[in-house]
Amino acid sequence: MTSTFPDISISTDRLVLRPFEEADLPAFVEMMNDELVAVWTSVPAPYTEADARDWIRRRAPSERTGGRGIVFAVTEFLTQRLVGSVHLKNTDWRLLTTELSYVTAPWARGEGYASESVLAAVQWLFQDQKFERLELRTAADNTAAQQVAQKLGCISEGVLRNAWITRSRVEGGGWAEIRTDLIVWSLLPEDLDGLHERMADAGGYAPHPDWH
Numbered sequence: 427m428t429s430t431f432p433d434i435s436i437s438t439d440r441l442v443l444r445p446f447e448e449a450d451l452p453a454f455v456e457m458m459n460d461e462l463v464a465v466w467t468s469v470p471a472p473y474t475e476a477d478a479r480d481w482i483r484r485r486a487p488s489e490r491t492g493g494r495g496i497v498f499a500v501t502e503f504l505t506q507r508l509v510g511s512v513h514l515k516n517t518d519w520r521l522l523t524t525e526l527s528y529v530t531a532p533w534a535r536g537e538g539y540a541s542e543s544v545l546a547a548v549q550w551l552f553q554d555q556k557f558e559r560l561e562l563r564t565a566a567d568n569t570a571a572q573q574v575a576q577k578l579g580c581i582s583e584g585v586l587r588n589a590w591i592t593r594s595r596v597e598g599g600g601w602a603e604i605r606t607d608l609i610v611w612s613l614l615p616e617d618l619d620g621l622h623e624r625m626a627d628a629g630g631y632a633p634h635p636d637w638h
Contacts, residue, residue, distance in 0.1 A: 429519040431496040431555065436546050443498035443512060443543055446482040450499055453508040454478045457531040464601070465593050466568050467529070471601055489515065495524060500543045502534075509534035512547045523559040524551070528574075540574050545621070548578065552615040559614055565590050566607040579621055580611035 435444040446454070457463065458473035470477050486497040495517045500510035510530040517524040526547065530540045551557045562580060564571040575582075586608040593601040 430493050431490050431514070431517075433490065434550075436498070436550050437503065438542055438546050440503055441509070441539065441543055441546065442501050442503050442506075443546060444501065446486050446497065446499045446511075448482065450508050451475065451478055451482060453531070454482065454499075454511075457508065457510075457529065460532045461595075462532070463529055466565055466571070467527075468591070471593065489513070493517065493519065498543075498547065500528075500530075500539065507534075509537075509539050510543055512543050514547065514551065521559070522555075522557045523561065524557060525561045525563065527562070540570075541577050544574060545578055548613060549618070552618065557615075559612060562611040562613070563590075563608045564611065565592055566609060567592070572609065572611075575611040578613060579617045580613045581617065583610045583612050585609055 433445065435442055437443075455473060455475055455478045458469055458478065459471075463469065464471040464473075488494075490496045495513065495515040497514075498512045499508060500512055501508055508531060510528060512526065512528045514524045514526055526544065528540060528544055548560060551560060562571075562575050563586070564575060566585070588605050589608045590606050591603045592606050594604055596602045
């Protein structure tokens with residue numbers, strides 16, 4: 427029998443991680459059409475309303491029900507505004523390992539929301555779900571994603587050469603695809619020891635998540 431993650435929400439002082447809803451559709455389309463999202467991810471570009479509706483209604487829920495992972499919409503606690511997404515994927519239930527990817531909306535960057543939402547998901551994964559390993563993969567030139575991994579205490583394990591395709595704008599407004607390396611990062615439960623103190627010393631935000 428396939429194992430699945432529970433259908434839950436996770437709260438921090440500033441954010442709520444929850445399943446996507448129909449009301450998220452306009453903001454989600456805008457977020458996924460951001461230039462940096464197109465550069466570093468493999469989502470369709472342009473990202474249409476039909477793409478977003480299919481993700482919200484079918485593909486995101488099936489990640490959980492099919493046992494492959496879980497998708498969270500990241501929203502501000504006070505405004506309910508969509509500010510990002512966190513996706514646990516490629517889950518191995520025997521090894522208790524999974525891979526994490528995330529997107530931060532352009533209107534929410536610079537607030538520490540990426541590290542806060544990822545840390546909340548990680549704490550839930552390790553403490554509540556008893557997972558033993560989390561993996562992140564960042565494109566070689568995606569320094570912002572690498573900074574989030576480093577802030578969380580992830581360990582760089584090596585490079586997957588020529589393993590990803592990024593995009594770059596070309597004359598006329600189209601996209602060119604460029605092959606690049608991927609850096610593999612891992613996080614284990616014991617890597618979180620002392621994280622709150624390290625993030626506080628670095629001026630970062632360390633949430634104390636509540637899940638239900």
